[in-house]
Amino acid sequence: MGDRSRNIETTTSASAVHISLLQKVTGRSLAAESLVHSYSKSFSGFAAKLTKAETEKLSGHEGVVSVFPSQLRQLHTTRSWDFIGFPQTVARATVESDVIIGMLDTGIWPESQSFNASGYGPPPQKWKGTCQSSSNFTCNNKIIGARFYHAGSPRDTEGHGTHTASTAAGNIVTHASLLGLAAGTARGGVPSARIAVYKICWTLGCSDVDILAAFDDAISDGVDIISLSVGGAPTDYFQDAIAIGAFHSMKNSILTSNSAGNSGPAAGTVSNVSPWSLSVAASTIDRKFATGVKLGNGRTYVGGSINTYEASRMYGLIYGGDALNRTSGSDSRSCGAGSLDRNLVQGKIVHCDDVSGGQEPLAAGATGAIMTTSYTEDDAYPLLLPVSILTDAEGATIVEYINSTSDPTAEIFTTRDFVDNSSAYVIYFSSRGPNPITRDILKPDLTAPGVDILAAWSQATTVTGLPGDNRVVPYNIISGTSMSCPHASAAAAYVKSFHPTWSPAAIKSALMTTAHPLSVPDLPDAEFGYGSGEIHPSRAVDPGLVYDAGEIDYVQMLCGQGYNITQLRLVTGDQSSCSSAATNRTAVWDLNYPSFALS
Structure with missing residues (x-):
């Protein structure tokens, strides 16, 4: 991507220049059809559909700085702010409502109470963006801008973008919960800030073509912070669209906050590692969820998951390995797709040797499932039917019970939430360093709450987003570095509201030098898990020393x-x-x- 040319003042004229260049490669008749995007507002470039030979030919043209392929990247999917010492009553700058956070994600559900515009004045004068409204989408003085880059509208049909936006800058909403769980007040870190939405992701992922277009627009529109909970395999910066987009935002005094990835706990898995952006790991908070199981012999277990279904009675219990659908040719022990015999499973709780979304047990007519895992799953999540997730060792004792009686039974209880006073730590799935691209720079930079986060949800999808789930909710609980990233984005916006002239590096430095260390299970090199530590936004306003760079x-x-x-x-x-x-x-x-x- 090149710097924006002063000779190209509009997207229309930029497209004409780019089509002219493409004509030299593809021929006059195919040039316009091959052009996908023209970037001209904040940097100069374009995306086009080209063959390998055409790509090589284009690379040799004078004035072409770089040519690289577009990749498909993935999303890195109430008490959290109080938990990190950032209560609702913290001192706030009077200009917080002038801060604009650009959310590059799956869009937003504008009707959520988290984005109600009551009490907001007009957008800040610095705002130059637009709202790509349609018959089913309009902006307001909270969501001041919205764009999309593929089809449809900026409306969120996945839930992810609504969740991250409300985590960063959602209004204060009382009595929020997921069907009664995690009940309390939901709020963003900077609840008075404005939101600009850039829908870059759909069901299959997020294309580099759209990511760069969103960076181009967000920089030109006048956002203060860019929040991007998206990533892929780490790659050299000159081949990384996110790193390139973040570099241009840095040149325009905008900090990009990125999720560090969900590929932990293996070493060297961290993504989004450019030193000019903020890489955020995921850590726990003090809220936990427990889903109890009781066997017919009276033995009880406490597992993970979020079961919102009411417990009713004991049901028959069967091991998946004993319920093989012999026509499928698959192993039923893990309850994989098509593996269970409906005649044996229907109306019973099935025990599975692996964790899934519950699609196969539900399809086979099971009333619930007990699943086991080798990981210590300290994050909880909803599934399609009543489920409790136990350890492999606990699962082995359940199989012993099933084999010891002619009429095994079990009951799965509704999930209960409770406060866990143990110290926060980096969750197992959070990607770890060392930095695979620049090994002398520590990544991730810091960590923020990313486990069991309650935030707003899209009404166009369900709790799980899976077929067979009919639960539509205004707030949902999910985990991931996707959830920790908007916490850090909000913290950066909070610092920006007090120090509007600070550079991206200065804001990042303030957050890192005021963070506090955590523990990291299963990894002796702790800093490769949490970087500088967990964010403490109120301290970052006055860090004392700032490491600046440009x-x-x-x-x-x-x-x-x-x-x-x-x-x-x-x-x-x-x-x-x-x-x-x-x-x-x-x-x-x-x-x-x-x-x-x-x-």
Whole structure:
């Protein structure tokens, strides 16, 4: 991506320039059809459908800075703010309502009480964006802008974008809960801030083509913070659309907050690792969920999951391995698709040796399921039918019970929530360092609550989003670094409201140097799990010391990492070059960064 040309003032004229270039590659008749997006507001570039030969031909044209393939990326899916010492009564800047958070996600459900515009004045004067309204979508003085990049409207049909937006900047809503669970007051970290929505994700994922278009628009529209709970496999910055988009937002004084990924606890799995963006891991809060199981012999267990269905009575209990659908040719022990014999399972609770969404037990007519896992699953989530998730060891004792009696029975109770006073820690699924791209820079940068988070939900989907689920709710509980990212985005917006002239690096530094360390189960190198620690927004307003950096500093770091001129300009989009002093590894160490790692 290149810098925005002063000679291209509109998207229309940019498209004409890009089509003209494509005509030299594809021919006059196919050029317009092959163009997908023109980026011209904040940086210059375009996306097009090209063959391999056409791509190679385009790369050789004068003025073409870079050509790289579009990838498909994935979403990284009440008490949390109080838990990290950021209560509703914390001191707030009078200009908080002038702060705009750009949410790049699955869209938003504008009718949610979390986005009610009562009491809001008009958008800040700096706002230059628009609302791509339609017959089923309108903006207001809370959701001040909305765009979409594929089809339909900015309306959220997945739930993810509504959840993240309300976590970051949702209104204060009392009596929020998921069907009675986690009842309390739901609110965003900066409840007076404005929201700009950029719908980049659909059911199958989030395309780089749309991600870059959203960055281009968000920068031009005038957002203050970009929140992006999306990622993929870590790759070099010059091939990473998110890193490139975040670099351009940094050049325009906008911090990009990213989810660190859900591929833990293995080492080296962290994604979104560019030093100019904020990479956020996921940690627990003090709310837990317990779903009890009682066997016919009186033995009881307490497992995970969120079961909103009312317990009624004991049901027959069968092991999935004893209920094989012999026509399927599959292993029924894990209750995989098509594996269970309906004649044996119907009306019973089935025991499964693995965790799933419950599709197969439900399809086979089961009234519930007991599932087991080798992980300590400290996150809870709803499933399609009554389910309790136990450990493999507990599951083995249940199989012993089934084999010991001619009439095994069990009951699964409705989930109860409770306060757990143990210290917060990084959850097992949160991606860990070391940084696979720049090993001398510690990633993730910090952690934030990302486990069992209650927030607003789309009414166009259900609790699980799976076929067979009819539960439509205004608030839902989900987990992931997707949930921790908007916590950090809100914290950054909070700092920005007190220090509107601070650079992205300064805001990031303030959050990192005021965070506090946590524990990380199953990983001795704790900092690779939580970075600088868990965010503490109220402390970050007055950090004392700030590690600042700008475009020149990051350019020198990339030079020190061994980037040649071509690779460097793929990231910066301008005529950046390396000085002789920055062509060795020490330039990475010289970056004024709040943390470092020894590679």
